[in-house]
Amino acid sequence: MSVFTKPRWNLLPDHKVAYTNARLIDPESGLDVxxxxxxxxxxxxxxxxxxFNAGIPEGATVIDCSGHVLCPGLLDIQVHFREPxxxxxxxxxxxxxxxxxxxxxxxxxxxxxxxxxxDISVLAFIHKRARETGYVNVRTYACISKGMQGKxxxxxxxxxxxxxxxxxxxxxxxxxxxxxxxxLTYSKxxxxxxxxxxxxxxLSCGGCMxxxxxxxxxxxKGIPNASESVIVARDILLAELTGGQYHVxxxxxxxAVDLVRKAKARGLKVTAEAAPHHFTLxxxxxxxxxxxxxxxxxxxxEKDRAAIVEGLxxxxxxxxxxxxxxxxxxxKRVPMDIAAFGIVGLETMxxxxxxxxxxxxxxxxxxxxxxxxxxxxxxxxxxxxxxxxGAPADMTLIDLNRDxxxxxxxxxxxxxxxxxxxxxxxxRAIRTVVGGETVFLLEA
Amino acid sequence: MSRLADKKSFxxxxxxxxxxxxxxxxxxxxxxxxxxxxxxxRATDKKHAILRGQTQINLFFxxxxxxxxxxxxxxxxxxxxxxxxxxxxxSLSKGETLIDTAMTLNAMRPDCIVVRHPQSGAVQLLAENxxxxxxxxxxxxxxxxxxxxxxxxxxxxxxxxxxGLTVAICGDILNSRVARSNILLLKTxxxxxxxxxxxxxxxxxxQTLGCELFYNMKEGIAGCDIIMMLRLQTERMVGPLVPSIRxxxxxxxxxxxxxxxxxxxxxxxHPGPINRGVEIGSDVADDIERSAILDQVEMGVAIRQAILxxxxxxDA
Numbered sequence: 001m002s003v004f005t006k007p008r009w010n011l012l013p014d015h016k017v018a019y020t021n022a023r024l025i026d027p028e029s030g031l032d033v034x035x036x037x038x039x040x041x042x043x044x045x046x047x048x049x050x051x052f053n054a055g056i057p058e059g060a061t062v063i064d065c066s067g068h069v070l071c072p073g074l075l076d077i078q079v080h081f082r083e084p085x086x087x088x089x090x091x092x093x094x095x096x097x098x099x100x101x102x103x104x105x106x107x108x109x110x111x112x113x114x115x116x117x118x119d120i121s122v123l124a125f126i127h128k129r130a131r132e133t134g135y136v137n138v139r140t141y142a143c144i145s146k147g148m149q150g151k152x153x154x155x156x157x158x159x160x161x162x163x164x165x166x167x168x169x170x171x172x173x174x175x176x177x178x179x180x181x182x183x184l185t186y187s188k189x190x191x192x193x194x195x196x197x198x199x200x201x202x203l204s205c206g207g208c209m210x211x212x213x214x215x216x217x218x219x220x221k222g223i224p225n226a227s228e229s230v231i232v233a234r235d236i237l238l239a240e241l242t243g244g245q246y247h248v249x250x251x252x253x254x255x256a257v258d259l260v261r262k263a264k265a266r267g268l269k270v271t272a273e274a275a276p277h278h279f280t281l282x283x284x285x286x287x288x289x290x291x292x293x294x295x296x297x298x299x300x301x302e303k304d305r306a307a308i309v310e311g312l313x314x315x316x317x318x319x320x321x322x323x324x325x326x327x328x329x330x331x332k333r334v335p336m337d338i339a340a341f342g343i344v345g346l347e348t349m350x351x352x353x354x355x356x357x358x359x360x361x362x363x364x365x366x367x368x369x370x371x372x373x374x375x376x377x378x379x380x381x382x383x384x385x386x387x388x389x390g391a392p393a394d395m396t397l398i399d400l401n402r403d404x405x406x407x408x409x410x411x412x413x414x415x416x417x418x419x420x421x422x423x424x425x426x427x428r429a430i431r432t433v434v435g436g437e438t439v440f441l442l443e444a
Numbered sequence: 445m446s447r448l449a450d451k452k453s454f455x456x457x458x459x460x461x462x463x464x465x466x467x468x469x470x471x472x473x474x475x476x477x478x479x480x481x482x483x484x485x486r487a488t489d490k491k492h493a494i495l496r497g498q499t500q501i502n503l504f505f506x507x508x509x510x511x512x513x514x515x516x517x518x519x520x521x522x523x524x525x526x527x528x529x530x531x532x533x534x535s536l537s538k539g540e541t542l543i544d545t546a547m548t549l550n551a552m553r554p555d556c557i558v559v560r561h562p563q564s565g566a567v568q569l570l571a572e573n574x575x576x577x578x579x580x581x582x583x584x585x586x587x588x589x590x591x592x593x594x595x596x597x598x599x600x601x602x603x604x605x606x607x608g609l610t611v612a613i614c615g616d617i618l619n620s621r622v623a624r625s626n627i628l629l630l631k632t633x634x635x636x637x638x639x640x641x642x643x644x645x646x647x648x649x650x651q652t653l654g655c656e657l658f659y660n661m662k663e664g665i666a667g668c669d670i671i672m673m674l675r676l677q678t679e680r681m682v683g684p685l686v687p688s689i690r691x692x693x694x695x696x697x698x699x700x701x702x703x704x705x706x707x708x709x710x711x712x713x714h715p716g717p718i719n720r721g722v723e724i725g726s727d728v729a730d731d732i733e734r735s736a737i738l739d740q741v742e743m744g745v746a747i748r749q750a751i752l753x754x755x756x757x758x759d760a
Contacts, residue, residue, distance in 0.1 A: 152683045155691040182685060185644045189659045242643075 073105025073394030085114025103429025184244030326415030354427030493523025615674030
């Protein structure tokens with residue numbers, strides 16, 4: 001059984017916790033030693049190999065990590081918590097509980113709620129609900145355009161002052177190049193990224209899966225790779241023109257990965273994230289899992305999946321993010337054409353990433369964890385993702401060798417729409433610490 | 445007026461198309477001439493008919509209150525016959541080209557045409573097709589030289605000099621002819637110019653203007669002697685370039701709090717028309733201790749008289 005506790009957010013410095021016998025890993029600095037870590041209130045007070053040699057500080061609670069990996073709390077910088085507006089699919093409470101169960105201590109929500117997050121009042125509502133009901137740090141993007149209509153910019157300055165971490169119109173990408181130029185220009189001044197769900201809506205034209213051999217076989221309408229890559233190419237040119245910071249959400253095609261690689265080589269402020277399903281599954285999965293493998297961008301061909309892995313390995317892709325998209329069964333148990341796009345991902349991100357990237361020996365543990373800690377933190381410029389003195393006491397304790405057969409029905413998320421049903425994975429978060437308190441504990 | 449004896453030294457021997465090309469001595473001389481008209485305009489008898497018998501045509505392709513009225517008053521006070529033409533009543537609304545209009549008016553032998561036009565460069569094009577003097581009353585986003593000169597006169601009368609002052613120009617620099625003329629004039633006269641605007645309201649390569657750039661108004665305004673606010677064209681800008689008036693005023697509207705960061709005696713200026721609550725708060729705009737907005741209007745008549753005199757007065 002698992003134990004969940006909501007953080008109190010306001011621990012006093014005399015609330016001390018000593019984590020002993022831990023394999024401390026800080027991906028940014030490269031630290032990888034067996035030692036201890038002390039939190040004081042909601043901050044990390046000290047860490048290192050011998051910090052408890054003189055004894056545990058008086059009054060500190062002791063947690064024996066049994067040699068497991070204690071790393072910075074994971075980030076997932078693309079989630080949908082459906083509140084306000086679709087609370088039957090997910091709420092900030094259930095979504096953040098799902099995050100805690102997956103070892104994720106900070107999330108960035110997408111703004112396609114109902115109403116959309118294009119006004120400071122909606123942003124303030126989400127922050128209030130996160131404070132009252134959340135298990136982890138809940139941050140959020142705001143819309144680029146009013147009503148996500150792609151025409152007029154939102155009050156970006158006021159939204160950043162209210163705490164927006166960046167801007168995106170999510171599933172309704174900005175098609176008007178002039179609006180995109182202005183968004184990148186304005187956000188440059190504000191020091192936040194413009195993130196794009198890169199899709200030319202005219203090219204995807206109502207498609208429901210990848211355009212390729214499988215769509216041909218199944219008689220389903222396809223979404224070509226070019227629908228993603230033409231927008232990424234355009235946006236990179238606009239980022240160069242404006243000097244703005246551009247982030248590609250859930251990159252899915254080999255062509256787009258190559259564009260980002262070249263943009264980085266030219267020194268542009270361009271970053272990208274990839275979702276676990278895009279580096280582990282292909283459109284072949286659609287035959288077996290049908291609507292539970294329908295998401296946007298769609299699962300692509302094997303060459304694209306391999307290109308995503310390659311992009312993660314060489315650093316072209318900075319971050320892993322899940323695009324956690326909860327949907328009730330009624331949205332999925334319909335024909336492929338009209339089923340909702342999206343799958344949940346918070347509770348499977350770490351196990352899938354460790355299994356497919358680390359245990360498969362494609363990437364080092366440090367690099368896999370980097371893509372879920374300081375690198376995504378730097379994309380949205382939040383103070384997170386690092387084990388160091390004075391940093392927030394947000395940590396994840398990972399049992400690298402814990403075998404787990406994924407059972408979506410046991411997810412904390414309100415929705416169970418995952419293609420990873422009965423998939424076996426190795427490695428799992430066994431304790432999640434937010435603001436100096438354990439919010440999730442997986443009991444053996 | 446003896447300093448005008450050497451009239452040929454002026455950079456605008458025939459026309460006044462812009463501040464570009466004017467030397468500091470030329471500008472100072474215009475201001476000196478205008479000083480005399482300031483006093484004269486405050487007297488009961490304002491006529492000083494040195495240009496009696498000459499004809500001035502005000503040809504305005506854009507709406508105007510201040511510029512057109514003050515050019516008309518300036519001409520009349522100098523004894524000229526002044527005609528006002530607006531686009532609505534001209535043959536341009538019947539499809540005539542700008543050059544045809546220019547040649548038609550030229551055939552009536554005016555001595556001076558004052559032109560305002562929404563397109564940059566249109567005033568120069570017209571000037572190349574007439575024989576009389578042409579005064580630029582504002583062309584597109586290019587120049588508005590008499591505005592810059594009247595601003596300079598206002599500043600000089602308040603501060604004694606322009607040299608060494610720090611002047612912040614804040615707002616829609618991208619579309620402002622007032623900003624371009626003022627930048628040229630202020631730098632020529634030895635002032636330091638700061639531009640304050642969000643990046644989307646700056647032209648493509650603002651660093652080439654030779655000014656200090658600030659996105660943050662609070663930083664840009666700190667320690668300034670003069671704050672020139674520019675009008676936000678809400679009808680054109682809100683939506684495509686500026687998210688909302690609320691956001692614009694929050695970051696770029698001149699209110700008491702932001703004004704307190706400038707020098708204690710900093711002067712607030714605005715070419716008008718002002719948008720209260722958009723780029724300037726009413727309490728600041730109406731504060732006669734700080735706001736020189738109506739002084740600017742008064743100086744406008746004197747400057748335009750000085751320009752007419754310099755361009756049109758026949759040597760005795």
